[in-house]
Amino acid sequence: MVKKVLTIAGSDSLSGGGLQDDLATFATEGLAAFSVITGIALIKEGEVRVEALSSALLKEQLASVDQVDQFDAIKVGMLQSVEQVVIVSDYLKNYIGPVVVDPVLSFKEGELSLEPGMVDAYVNYLLPLATIMTPNVKEGMALLETTEKPRSKTTALTFAKALCQRGRCSLYLKVGNPVNDEEYLDLFFDENGHRSAFRHHAVTTTNGHGSGCTLSAALTAQLAKGENLHDAAMKAADFTQKAIENGYSLSAGLPEGNVLPNWPLLDK
Numbered sequence: 459m460v461k462k463v464l465t466i467a468g469s470d471s472l473s474g475g476g477l478q479d480d481l482a483t484f485a486t487e488g489l490a491a492f493s494v495i496t497g498i499a500l501i502k503e504g505e506v507r508v509e510a511l512s513s514a515l516l517k518e519q520l521a522s523v524d525q526v527d528q529f530d531a532i533k534v535g536m537l538q539s540v541e542q543v544v545i546v547s548d549y550l551k552n553y554i555g556p557v558v559v560d561p562v563l564s565f566k567e568g569e570l571s572l573e574p575g576m577v578d579a580y581v582n583y584l585l586p587l588a589t590i591m592t593p594n595v596k597e598g599m600a601l602l603e604t605t606e607k608p609r610s611k612t613t614a615l616t617f618a619k620a621l622c623q624r625g626r627c628s629l630y631l632k633v634g635n636p637v638n639d640e641e642y643l644d645l646f647f648d649e650n651g652h653r654s655a656f657r658h659h660a661v662t663t664t665n666g667h668g669s670g671c672t673l674s675a676a677l678t679a680q681l682a683k684g685e686n687l688h689d690a691a692m693k694a695a696d697f698t699q700k701a702i703e704n705g706y707s708l709s710a711g712l713p714e715g716n717v718l719p720n721w722p723l724l725d726k
């Protein structure tokens with residue numbers, strides 16, 4: 459039986475994240491993929507501009523995908539306004555199944571201008587409906603409304619615990635490399651207080667755009683296939699690592715390129 463997954467996300471024409479990355483990851487994992495577009499990210503010369511889709515169009519797309527019997531998992535990516543957070547949360551209230559929320563509050567390519575009230579909307583409406591959220595540290599700091607960055611493994615653990623409590627869901631925190639430059643650290647906390655640390659050797663690359671979206675999409679794919687949360691997170695981390703190792707340049711004129719979510723199909 460074919461498994462079906464939905465991403466509710468923005469479009470990035472340059473495929474450095476967004477629904478392009480999600481759909482590529484889902485297809486690579488052998489899933490039938492569906493999408494609801496929240497907005498369009500326009501990235502040029504280190505600047506990010508996002509044009510949000512209207513609430514009416516967002517609702518119409520959600521009504522359209524409602525014709526599909528049952529999704530095996532849903533991923534939520536970039537949302538652009540409090541209203542979008544509320545609309546998507548209302549849709550998810552009627553969904554029974556795993557929900558992965560990637561709180562896209564910043565891009566590597568540049569800062570996003572966020573509507574006031576976005577953090578409260580995530581905390582009060584969306585995150586409590588999530589099975590797991592997948593922020594990076596910057597996004598975690600925004601959600602915790604703190605300017606203090608965790609700089610050691612111990613402070614990262616305290617930070618992750620606070621984030622998990624604030625979101626009332628499990629957590630996959632992309633910590634980065636606070637301890638040394640050779641290693642990337644991610645922390646996994648489930649709602650029952652079980653926790654794991656995933657460490658990967660740091661890949662030296664300038665082609666890393668899309669790593670966060672690939673990670674959360676791969677996690678969504680694993681959950682759709684019925685994997686438990688911990689093993690889904692571990693497999694998603696391995697999948698992303700390979701996508702980073704197979705990253706590619708967009709053009710000689712552009713200093714940074716993308717990860718390749720469809721790396722397992724390279725030799726096909």
Ligand SMILES: Nc1ncnc2c1ncn2[C@@H]1O[C@H](COP(=O)(O)OP(=O)(O)O)[C@@H](O)[C@H]1O
Pocket residue numbers: 566593594632633634642643644658659660661662663666668669670671673695698699702
């Ligand atoms: N240079 C790298 N080498 C190895 N792993 C990396 C590297 N960059 C990111 N990762 C891993 O990729 C995943 C996505 O992380 P990150 O790039 O921090 O997300 P985001 O794009 O949301 O900021 C995490 O599992 C992180 O540990």
Ligand SMILES: Cc1ncc(COP(=O)(O)OP(=O)(O)O)c(N)n1
Pocket residue numbers: 467468469470474475476477498499535536562564565566567666667668669670671672
């Ligand atoms: C539409 C859209 N959403 C999210 C992103 C950022 O994705 P991410 O994987 O977090 O990318 P990097 O920050 O690693 O570049 C995007 N580019 N577009």
